[in-house]
Amino acid sequence: MTENLEILKEEIAARLQAGADMTRKDLFDVKMEYLGKTGKISALSKGMRDVPAEERPALGKRINEVRVWAEETFAAKEEELKKKELAAKYSAERVDVTMPADFSGTGTQHPISIVKKEIIECFAGMGFEIYEGPEIEKDYYNFQALNIPADHPARDMQDTFFITEELLLRSQTSSGQIRVMENKKPPIKVLSPGRVYRSDSDATHSPMFHQMEGLVVDKGITLCDLKGILDVFAKKMFTSETKTRLRPSYFPFTEPSVEVDLSCHNCGGKGCRICKGTGWIEILGAGMVNRRVLENCGVDPDVYTGFAFGMGLERIAMIKFGINDMRYLFENDVRLLKQFRD
Numbered sequence: 311m312t313e314n315l316e317i318l319k320e321e322i323a324a325r326l327q328a329g330a331d332m333t334r335k336d337l338f339d340v341k342m343e344y345l346g347k348t349g350k351i352s353a354l355s356k357g358m359r360d361v362p363a364e365e366r367p368a369l370g371k372r373i374n375e376v377r378v379w380a381e382e383t384f385a386a387k388e389e390e391l392k393k394k395e396l397a398a399k400y401s402a403e404r405v406d407v408t409m410p411a412d413f414s415g416t417g418t419q420h421p422i423s424i425v426k427k428e429i430i431e432c433f434a435g436m437g438f439e440i441y442e443g444p445e446i447e448k449d450y451y452n453f454q455a456l457n458i459p460a461d462h463p464a465r466d467m468q469d470t471f472f473i474t475e476e477l478l479l480r481s482q483t484s485s486g487q488i489r490v491m492e493n494k495k496p497p498i499k500v501l502s503p504g505r506v507y508r509s510d511s512d513a514t515h516s517p518m519f520h521q522m523e524g525l526v527v528d529k530g531i532t533l534c535d536l537k538g539i540l541d542v543f544a545k546k547m548f549t550s551e552t553k554t555r556l557r558p559s560y561f562p563f564t565e566p567s568v569e570v571d572l573s574c575h576n577c578g579g580k581g582c583r584i585c586k587g588t589g590w591i592e593i594l595g596a597g598m599v600n601r602r603v604l605e606n607c608g609v610d611p612d613v614y615t616g617f618a619f620g621m622g623l624e625r626i627a628m629i630k631f632g633i634n635d636m637r638y639l640f641e642n643d644v645r646l647l648k649q650f651r652d
């Protein structure tokens with residue numbers, strides 16, 4: 311019996327040594343052959359019945375030792391196979407970081423984003439801060455504080471989306487002027503970009519579009535300061551030859567009010583299809599902040615003066631890039647968008 315035990319041990323050792331390429335499933339099968347319920351080692355334990363009683367304790371102990379040895383041996387082999395498997399998996403899945411990348415192409419900036427960024431850069435260079443106000447706005451900020459009381463005919467200039475009696479989708483970024491002046495004492499030099507909404511839709515109007523508002527308030531600010539700043543802007547945004555022209559206009563929140571034209575960048579002012587033969591292209595509304603608006607915000611109009619301007623980014627983008635229908639800017643057709651690289 312003891313001899314059989316030694317033979318079993320040798321057999322196990324030999325099979326494991328020979329099984330260098332065995333899988334863990336193979337190993338399990340071999341293990342069951344020896345250590346399973348009906349395995350060879352268990353069979354030896356059962357054979358104890360036929361052994362004389364005085365030999366049983368010693369033999370039992372010996373069988374147990376072999377069982378423990380076998381369990382440990384199989385466990386060690388299992389560990390070894392696991393490591394091998396893992397190493398094989400790692401080498402199969404290795405990533406070659408020196409391989410050329412699979413280039414999936416990058417996106418392009420939307421023309422509105424390009425224009426917005428350029429305008430911000432231009433005015434930031436002149437010391438303007440950026441303020442972004444809420445798109446859902448109170449009637450007070452969008453109209454009343456801007457000197458447009460209820461029933462004022464100027465309300466008809468903008469067909470507004472009302473949410474409640476008091477809340478609306480802002481129809482102009484001019485609302486930001488009030489919010490800024492309520493929170494900051496002059497000197498003020500702010501640029502305020504954002505989306506605005508009006509019930510209007512055709513080749514030159516969209517129900518949602520973008521504006522950029524400017525506001526400067528300090529002691530001694532005049533219309534000349536406005537003209538000077540817009541000259542710098544026009545030259546940076548278009549060409550160094552671009553001139554500006556102010557025409558009298560009307561806005562309730564400015565007095566006097568002006569409309570600002572640029573000399574046509576296409577024909578240089580001679581007159582062409584783009585400027586409809588006039589040599590000038592209108593780009594924004596502006597003026598000296600109405601003293602009533604300053605008063606509404608607690609700014610003393612006898613001490614401070616200011617100018618404001620507001621422009622549509624779609625319009626600037628259309629002029630700058632020669633786009634003749636505003637709807638192109640909202641269709642997100644990649645054939646148009648991929649032409650713009652920043």
Ligand code: DAH
Binds near residue numbers: 561596
């Ligand atoms: N808010 C005006 C509009 O949407 C544009 C505008 C005109 C803004 C004159 C101004 C301004 O700040 O002074 O039509």
